[in-house]
Amino acid sequence: MLDRQVAPKSFMLKDLSLTKPKIKELSNGMSVHIIQDETNPVLKIDVLFPAGKVHDEKPAQSLICAKVMVEGTKSYRGSELQELLDHYGAHLDVSVDYDYTTVSLLCLKEHIHSLLPVLKSAITEPLFDNEDFEKIKLQQLQKIRVNNQKNALIATKNLRKKLLNGTPYSSTLEEEYINEIKIEDIQNYFNHFFTLKPDFIVAGDFDNNIFDYFEEHLGMLEFSKIETDYKSQLSPIISxxxxxxxxxxxxxxxxxxxxxxxxxxxxxxxxxxxxxxxxxxxxxxxxxxxxxxxxxxxxxxxxxxxxxxxxxxxxxxxxxxxxxxxxxxxxxxxxxxxxxxxxxxxxxxxxxxxxxxxxxxxxxxxxxxxxxxxxxxxxxxxxxxxxxxxxxxxxxxxxxxxxxxxxxxxxxxxxxxxx
The missing domain is CATH 3.30.830.10 (Metalloenzyme, LuxS/M16 peptidase-like)
Incomplete structure (x- = not known):
């Protein structure tokens, strides 16, 4: 019988058990990085684009662009897109970092044939509906107003501005930046940066049949060869x-x-x-x-x-x-x-x-x-x-x-x- 008054013996971890990713290439040269798990009937697909907040011509441009992208597309407009995702119990999301942007789809393997076209549509033909655009701007404005009442976030923002001075990494979200963004700004960002070749990272039960389906829907996509440019001169203000x-x-x-x-x-x-x-x-x-x-x-x-x-x-x-x-x-x-x-x-x-x-x-x-x-x-x-x-x-x-x-x-x- 287990004696709960005696602590179990501890030991130092010996080895990590990591799944070695497989990398397959579509006919257009786009890489699909696969972390296979045959026991898991769920697929998580991350589309990694090599651009983020550091590439903003106007602050908040990349964030608003990415958020509006997954609100509706030319093939799956607003409510239709959300109803389709709800029907299949799937989740389509986007996250914007300083250096890259990730569009993610999480779904059951059995529904990938219905949902991969949705993901493709989101990254190639977003609708950029004006109503969605204004809604996202309002959400971000409300978020900023709440955050600007918190001492912790005020301190963090001001530290970034001083320590990372002279670089795009010092940029923080402000109300005036959101107000100045026009729908043409996010369309321009999309046309410039979301046409760069992304990487696909897939985790879960990914088999050859699904890879063939990727080839069918994504293998013909064409991407630009524009190099993302980073210019800055770090000048920390230590005070x-x-x-x-x-x-x-x-x-x-x-x-x-x-x-x-x-x-x-x-x-x-x-x-x-x-x-x-x-x-x-x-x-x-x-x-x-x-x-x-x-x-x-x-x-x-x-x-x-x-x-x-x-x-x-x-x-x-x-x-x-x-x-x-x-x-x-x-x-x-x-x-x-x-x-x-x-x-x-x-x-x-x-x-x-x-x-x-x-x-x-x-x-x-x-x-x-x-x-x-x-x-x-x-x-x-x-x-x-x-x-x-x-x-x-x-x-x-x-x-x-x-x-x-x-x-x-x-x-x-x-x-x-x-x-």
């Missing part, structure tokens, strides 16, 4: 700013510094060191600022990576009387990592935590598909990336953490406080 807001009951703090790309040889070790600083519930920032000081319910430290730019951000919502104390304690914890070796027990804990975190992020074919998509967009090899990451976690040492902390934890971060 300490306080934004006062009448009636605030708590403060939001964001601290940021330019960091390194995932492809950098130090990236994995920096990622591990960052987890120790503030990446999980048992981190040093959580123990100090939440558990010991009681200034906040939570504090985080994250490395953010884009195609052309990378940065480190630390954020917390704190009691309004402890803003400066919190910033001082963050610097104190970074200095501690730069000065004193991390104890062996803490290193063992972070190794087990991070290996478990990686395993859980890859535990389904759809999770693997999401990870594969991000690595494809970054130009990284999916399998070797995780193998190298796991090896770095297993082999990290206290001396290496000291070295990384001194190399990448700056003495001066860009700090934005909203209170």
């Amino acid at each position: 300490d700013d306080l934004i006062k807001r009448e009636g605030s009951v708590q403060a939001s703090i964001r601290m940021g510094a330019i960091s390194i790309a995932r492809s950098h040889p130090d990236y994995f070790d920096l990622s591990i060191t960052n987890e120790i600083l503030g990446g999980y519930f048992g981190s040093r920032l959580m123990k100090n600022i939440r558990e010991d000081k009681g200034y906040t319910y939570g504090i985080y430290s994250v490395l953010i990576n884009y195609k052309h730019l990378d940065y480190h951000i630390i954020g917390a919502d704190v009691k309004i009387d402890h803003v400066e104390d919190t910033v001082s304690e963050v610097y104190k914890e970074m200095e501690e990592l730069k000065t004193n070796p991390v104890p062996a027990g803490e290193i063992e804990t972070i190794k087990n935590y991070m290996l478990g975190k990686i395993a859980s992020s890859l535990d389904t074919v759809f999770h693997q598909s999401e990870n594969y998509k991000s690595k494809l967009a970054e130009g990284a090899d999916y399998l070797s990336y995780f193998e190298d990451y796991v090896n770095s976690i297993r082999n990290i040492t206290s001396s290496r953490i000291l070295e990384i902390s001194n190399k990448y934890f700056s003495d001066k971060y860009c700090v934005v406080k909203v209170a």
Whole structure:
């Protein structure tokens, strides 16, 4: 009989069980990346376009364009499109990142023959109905108005504007940008960027018959060879700013510094060191600022990576009387990592935590598909990336953490406080 008073034995993860993607090419040269799972009767199809917010000629252009695309097409107008998706229990969605845009279809395998034409229609012949356009603009305006009342989002937006100054990554959504967008702007964006050749990433029970169906519907599509252009000159504004807001009951703090790309040889070790600083519930920032000081319910430290730019951000919502104390304690914890070796027990804990975190992020074919998509967009090899990451976690040492902390934890971060 199981004795629930005795904790089960723990052990370090040995190997990741990753499905090696198969890559097939349609007759027009478009790649279909397949993560096969014969036990799963559901298909998730992601169409990855190599353009996003950094390519906006006007702020919000890519976002509004993508949202209107899936509202209706020339072959499946508004209500007809939604009724068809509802009938088959399918989901058609779009997400816009800074570097790429993804149009996604989730459906049962048995309905793919009815729904692939819908996906094709969405990415090749959106209707761009004026009523849909105005509806999406209104939704975004309402979202901005709500967000502009939140100290946390105000702090994040102002940090981006200062730290990422001089680049398209500093752009944030504002009401005036939405108001200035015309339907011709989103049509122009579509004609320029959604004619670039995308990649298809498919997860689930994908067989040869479905591939033949892909060839039938997508193999004849023609795409332009226009190269996406990225121009910027990063000029971070490193300062300490306080934004006062009448009636605030708590403060939001964001601290940021330019960091390194995932492809950098130090990236994995920096990622591990960052987890120790503030990446999980048992981190040093959580123990100090939440558990010991009681200034906040939570504090985080994250490395953010884009195609052309990378940065480190630390954020917390704190009691309004402890803003400066919190910033001082963050610097104190970074200095501690730069000065004193991390104890062996803490290193063992972070190794087990991070290996478990990686395993859980890859535990389904759809999770693997999401990870594969991000690595494809970054130009990284999916399998070797995780193998190298796991090896770095297993082999990290206290001396290496000291070295990384001194190399990448700056003495001066860009700090934005909203209170």
